[in-house]
Amino acid sequence: MAAECLLRVENIGFAIRGHSILHEVSVQVAAGEIVALIGPNGAGKSTLVRIALGLLAPDYGRVWRKPGLRIGYMPQRLTVDDTLPLTVQRFVTLGSPASRERVQAALAEVGAEPVLNTPVQRISSGEMQRVLLARTLLREPDVLVLDEPIQGVDLNGQYELYDLISGLRQRRGCGILMVSHELHLVMAATDQVLCLNRHVCCSGHPDHVARDPAYQALFGLDGARRLAIYHHRHDHRHDLHGAVVPEEVDAHG
């Protein structure tokens, strides 16, 4: 794939008080590419994301971001204190000023238009995920970094969000780095899966990772099978919509 590399983390290590969290980990995201980080709790997924974002400095290794890179970040959990009166409209423009029309368009794109004037404390967790996604879109991001975007969302909502995210990649051509601990819900649209357990266990196309003995050893055959099943389901959608992805990416440069 000749797509331009946007973000690269090279051979980084990170330890807290001598306790190794990440060891010799590399990951990179190119324009129009979806990279998924999976792994058990405590595998260092969020730490890796925070290093990629520049929120944490690694103990060793290199982090490279394309100069002027605009990142849209969707944190794992976001609750706004009840004492702060804040509508969704105000909330999404906190990161970058935008006209009401642009806010409406961004909320429409993620299917959260009805909550425009709702206090941010009154929306459901599924709506919050969409609102967070809309906030990232207002920044016209080159790369989206999503930390467990489907957390706290019911199963149907999860499929919808994943479709939404892969749709964003197609429409906007941005690179996407996402964390998931729901092993069976890695999208088929994913180009690269990185299976993390303090080090990189295995990586590659979802098909390849699901069959990797290291992956099966880590999650058990059951987990492996579930990844495969879900992947298979999404193959169909991939055939219907996904075929145009490479051309679109090239067209956008």
Add this chain to the structure above:
Amino acid sequence: MDDFLPRALAGGIGVALAAGPLGTFVVWRRMAYFGDALAHSGLLGVALGALLGVNPQWGVTGICLLMALTLALLQRQRRLATDTLLGLLAHTTLSLGLVGLAFLETVRVDLVGYLFGDILAISVVDLYWIWGGTLLALATLTALWRPLLAATVHEELARVEGVPVFRVQLAFMLLIAIVIAVAMKVVGILLITSLLIIPAAAARRFARSPEGMAALASVLGCAAIGIGLWASLRWDTPAGPSVVVAAAALFILGHALPGSART
């Protein structure tokens, strides 16, 4: 001597105007104890001012700023929880202040005035301090408003979006230090936090936007000053505590009103 009342009102309103918007952030960011800790260190500033033979306001402002800076830097370490750190510094500096004053035998200090405020004794020089501090705080807060609000909602998200979070938060803490230093004359060390917290908390119920809540907090703070001063003259009660009681009464009244829009 009969114009002490206009001076008291002007001083009180000056403090309340700045305390409203700053107080809303104190409420949103759950920093009430931080305000308390800064206020406690004020007495050390009084002692320092007396030792150096300057207007105690210089000592108080200097110590409050130093305390804010120290806390901002110490909060970056992870060994001690923030509330432990605040308690440690608050009571150490308060005690140091009291011990220091005891050593200054030649200096007579109105301790009760510093602890509970002496709004009726506000001088013209005090007014310069209060309004200087208030205008500086309001102007800086206006400039900081948007990044500070973003950092208050979610610190890491704000950082990724390009907000220099540490610098913005440090600036905010220094602003609180300034307002607390100049507010000491009005309600005293032990009651200053109430002037930050109570009007903001009372405003929450009626506010639909952050700015609305800040503005309403200022208005309610000014009202508390007026009512408190009036009550103090009417019934000869201590002025500082009367202001705080008035603010609390407004808070309760606001929550007793039916049908207000709580967003």
